[in-house]
Amino acid sequence: MKLNTDKQSDWVARSLKSVWHPCTQMQHHETVPLIPVSHGRGAWLYDKDGRRYLDAISSWWVNLFGHANPRINAALRDQLDRLEHAMLAGFTHEPVITLSEQLAARTGHRLGHCFYASDGASAVEIALKMSFHTWRNNGQSGKQEFVCLKGGYHGETVGALAVTDVALFRDAYGPMLRQAHVVATPDARGARDGETAADVARRAAAELETLLRDRGDRIAAVIVEPLVQCAAGMAMHDPSYLAEVRTLCDRYQVHLIADEIAVGCGRTGTFFACEQGGIWPDFLCLSKGISGGYLPLSLVMTTDAIFNAFYDPEVARGFLHSHSYTGNPLACRAALATLAIFDEDDVINANRGRAARLSAALAPLAAHHAVANFRQRGMIWAFDAVLDEAAAANFSRRFFAAALDHELLLRPIGRTVYLMPPYILDEQEIEGLAARTLTVFEQVTGN
């Protein structure tokens, strides 16, 4: 199809008329810019007027190796000529087999069974349903409740929203949801005088233990975002929390669901965030970065024990869940190309150097008098703006607009500014990102 260039010039008006944009109060676009993206290359997005923006949040945390990555593009071109899609019930194909094997190998085969879906929220729903159904198949159908952390985010479909503790996303739908238990977050910012991050983690785990001791016989699973609660505003916790929760889940016979949709795929400095806690969950959810940010793909990895609880002659004891595009071959090929880059470029190691350089470049921001709680884990940096009431008004939207003026794509969460760049920034991009973030921060806060 040839695009009509006359009409292209009016993308913004046409979009606002016919496209209902996600997570947006549409009226705000009367003042907030809408960027008509024409193409992307590496860490940069280009609009149709030729302006460019460094994608410092990896397009909502999905892009790992840049836009229009030559290696992922080549894999997709090859796959297009073989098989674009086939149903995964009764059929299988090489990309989904190889991807499942490679992911299982990355867990030392502790999580050796992969179930596929298309988006993160669906992966969370699958983990919740699998946990619930496992207990039922094992004759413990009283275990029906779920536990999530304060500030936890697991997606916005009705089941996932029930274990999400973000008021802005939840409140309108409260009566539709089956409320989960919400327990203390191990967010290290909650440290009391003299407490370390590990102390906060222990305190949060103690609260979880009280709940599990009381109601463990009714609880199916605890769901956590390992190491960083991203949507809560990049709330980071001590890795010891994961080991504490694993121990408690074993003690009280409750499943542990690790939602690594945002923190998996190397984002926190190891391929899986759980590795830093020295644990494996019963269910591990992946999405976002797994396809390199190319195509919708999500999956839940689980153990032999869970798999075997469904393995039976009786149909109804099986896991009867599906999505039309489950295990889409193109998405799986994008994922395989992404995993190949991790190996070929020794990405986890290389990111250590990248992270050290960006941390050093951000030192002036970390020391800024209007910056609190500067924090970093792996390829995530965040800090909280200290604002008076006037400066706090619409901070996030004003920051987004000012950043665009400085060729940056940044979208603060409330007062938290964060960087979550793709794993490909060169020296110049790192320096530019740090310097411009400081400039935008000073402009928006009036400091």
Ligand SMILES: *Cc1c(COP(=O)(O)O)cnc(C)c1O
């Ligand atoms: C983004 C995200 C989800 C939801 O994924 P979608 O693809 O947006 O449905 C779930 N959990 C976490 C931790 C996420 O960051």
